[in-house]
Amino acid sequence: KQEVTQIPAALSVPEGENLVLNCSFTDSAIYNLQWFRQDPGKGLTSLLLIQSSQREQTSGRLNASLDKSSGRSTLYIAASQPGDSATYLCAPTENRDDKIIFGKGTRLHILP
Amino acid sequence: DVKVTQSSRYLVKRTGEKVFLECVQDMDHENMFWYRQDPGLGLRLIYFSYDVKMKEKGDIPEGYSVSREKKERFSLILESASTNQTSMYLCASSGAGTGYSGANVLTFGAGSRLTVL
Numbered sequence: 001k002q003e004v005t006q007i008p009a010a011l012s013v014p015e016g017e018n019l020v021l022n023c024s025f026t027d028s029a030i031y032n033l034q035w036f037r038q039d040p041g042k043g044l045t046s047l048l049l050i051q052s053s054q055r056e057q058t059s060g061r062l063n064a065s066l067d068k069s070s071g072r073s074t075l076y077i078a079a080s081q082p083g084d085s086a087t088y089l090c091a092p093t094e095n096r097d098d099k100i101i102f103g104k105g106t107r108l109h110i111l112p
Numbered sequence: 113d114v115k116v117t118q119s120s121r122y123l124v125k126r127t128g129e130k131v132f133l134e135c136v137q138d139m140d141h142e143n144m145f146w147y148r149q150d151p152g153l154g155l156r157l158i159y160f161s162y163d164v165k166m167k168e169k170g171d172i173p174e175g176y177s178v179s180r181e182k183k184e185r186f187s188l189i190l191e192s193a194s195t196n197q198t199s200m201y202l203c204a205s206s207g208a209g210t211g212y213s214g215a216n217v218l219t220f221g222a223g224s225r226l227t228v229l
Binding site for chain 2 (some may be wrong): 010034036041042043044046049052089091098099101102103104105
């Protein structure tokens, strides 16, 4: 059974810093991996999707990398802003049955 | 703007009541999903569907059923609500890609917070 772990569970950093969020998964037979953002009490918003054949994807200040063989993905946020404060979740899609399994997320707080 | 719409943002029901949570997407997506989200447990998959009238059990289907009579609508049904079903319920959809494994970008609704008393 796929298990997804995100470390750290919570993170507070001063505004302007670059930061890295980590995601690991136990079953490397994945079709793709997505990173999401969730604001309190709201639904999830997709940030980036990396296909299994890709190494990374970029969108603005966000860069996500994928090392499928080692079961790891990272989300890099450059020049963090208070508006980046949210919970970030990673979710690989399994090859076997297309199930999308979520990590518990990293709660990020950017200090003004 | 593409959308996944969940019919109710907040519901309060009594134990034993039958509860319907409705989800509609306007993106002509093949795949639809129901998750519940609880503090400390994260998002857990209840049921999903790849086509009209098709349904697959997720990780925690007990106490739930689903209906997909039309492509755009995926309903989650709690036959007899219990207090341990108090949760945030999230619906999502995605389009089919190439081959059998066709999960693309997952689009979520705003969520339905259900309280069972």
